[in-house]
Amino acid sequence: MAQILVDHLTFAYEGGFDNIFEDLSFSIDTNWRIGFLGRNGKGKTTFLNLLLGKYEYSGSIITSTAFDYFPYPVTQEQMALPAVELLEAWKTGCEPWRVLMEMGQLREGEEVLYRPFETLSPGERTKVMLAVLFSGENDFLLIDEPTNHLDQASRENVKAYLASKKGFLLVSHDRDLLDACTDHVLVLNRKSIDVQNGNFSVWWENKQRRDQFARAEQEKRIKEIGKLKQSAAQAAQWAERSERTKIGFDPVKENDRSKDTRAYIGAKTKKMQSRVSQMQKRIEREIEEKEGLLADLEEPVDLKLMPLRHHRERLIHVRAYTVTYEGADCPAFSNLTFDLMQGERVALHGGNGCGKTTLIKQILKKAGLGTGPLVTESGVCETAAGLVISYIDQDTSFLKGSIRAFCQARGLEESLFCAILRQLDLERTQFLKNMEDFSEGQKKKVLIAASLLAPAHLYIWDEPLNYIDVFSRMQIEKLLLSCRPTMLFVEHDVRFRQQIATKTVVF
Secondary structure (H helix, E strand, C coil): CCEEEEEEEEECCCCCCCCCEEEEEEEEECCCEEEEEECCCCCHHHHHHHHCCCCCCEEEEECCCEEEEECCCCCCCHHHCEHHHCHHHHCCCCCHHHHHHHHHHCCCCHHHHHCEHHHCCHHHHHHHHHHHHCCCCCEEEEEECCCCCCCHHHHHHHHHHHHCCCCEEEECCCHHHHHHHCCEEEEECCCCEEEEECCHHHHHHHHHHHHHHHHHHHHHHHHHHHHHHHHHHHHHHHHHHHHHCCCCCCCCCCCCCCCCHHHHHHHHHHHHHHHHHHHHHHHHHHHHHHHHHCCCCCCCCCCCCCCCCCCCCEEEEEEEEEEEECCCCCCCEEEEEEEEECCCEEEEECCCCCCHHHHHHHHHHHCCCCCCCCEEEEEEEEECCCCCEEEECCCCCCCCCCHHHHHHHHCCCHHHHHHHHHHCCCCHHHHHCCHHHCCHHHHHHHHHHHHHCCCCCEEEEECCCCCCCHHHHHHHHHHHHHHCCCEEEECCCHHHHHHHCCEEEEC
8 A cells, every 4th residue: 555645736738828737736545446537628637647657747746656557559550469469568567367367357258358459349448458457466557437438238347347446546427437436536626626535426415515615605705795895985984084184173163172182083093094904904805715715616507408399299210120231241230119209318228339329320311411331221210301400429530620610610600609618618728729639528528519509309419428527417417407309319327318318229
């Protein structure tokens, strides 16, 4: 057991607009199972890279432990090799028998180690890398979003596996995963950092209580400042009025006063002015403390959505529908039957590779959006005539260039688009960058903002929440529950699916 001590850490990328971290200090134990939380773009992956020594920084990171990082890099040439030939490149001194033991705990057969890496599913790749990661000893493990693109079964396996381990820092936005396998949280707030005992739900409950207290204190201080300002103004008036009486008086009307009373009036005025000065200092102190109270408050702005109303109640009709890729021996899926009615939010649920995205591509093709993959089909898949669809692809690699160019290409009003991105907590400084320099979570927010800005009869979202931070997930959940658009979506975040779906189609 060892400690990692971070002392006055400050870091900014070369040519960056602002500091990613500024005067950051905290300590964590290498025996903990730590959930690492924060808004997109707050620097979670950057901090992992600082631990790995990839960047120069000011301040210090003091520890005696070694680090290892998930996911391991895989080059295009390595994709054709079996995983067993990549072990040494990933982890020096890695012993295959240890990896096989870890694979057993992950409920995965050893044959996946001997297949070309490019043929493995996302879940199989994740399990192989996790098995290699945990096959060593005494390393503190840095795990960066291991469940993105994984189906529910694979997520459950990874969740149970990590719950049995210790000594890692886990970056994840999956609330279910964080609750199941962490015993501490490290949270990058807006202006500070939290290190707390407990899982995500414990931290979130504590944060809500702290935020409620901060709001109450804020109101109390605002009232106190108002009273102080009123008293200070009144005292200042008294002092000024008293000061004006020091020189000149009517001996007839003020026969009890002489020139000798001038010193008394001056002393009295000075005392009043001192009182005003003390009040002003107290007001400044109260204002300063008030401003600090809400520095870390998370109050996501309510998003807006303007769904269109279609003249037909049934927007999608699927009966005994079977799709087979050209040249494939077996169908991607078969005998699928369901209807999507106006106002429903239908979740497509099933394992990786079961055909969920293929179905979405076929529906888009039927609606006149894109060509879709080369397939043969049987059965019925129909969409309502004149259906307007707003679509989010799970792929973000096509996002390049400026936000202005993106808006012009899609016919979006740039000011409204940027306003939605701000509501999703994208910093204004990001608007000056090209989108290829965004984090994956920020790229996803670009696609979500574009979809929200497009009025539609049907919103089709294919894994929209990959890399999206917890706070934005809750913000989007609130939007969908209040606006109730018609949706067809794929999402492996179990809590999001349980909250949003009115019906689930299981593949």
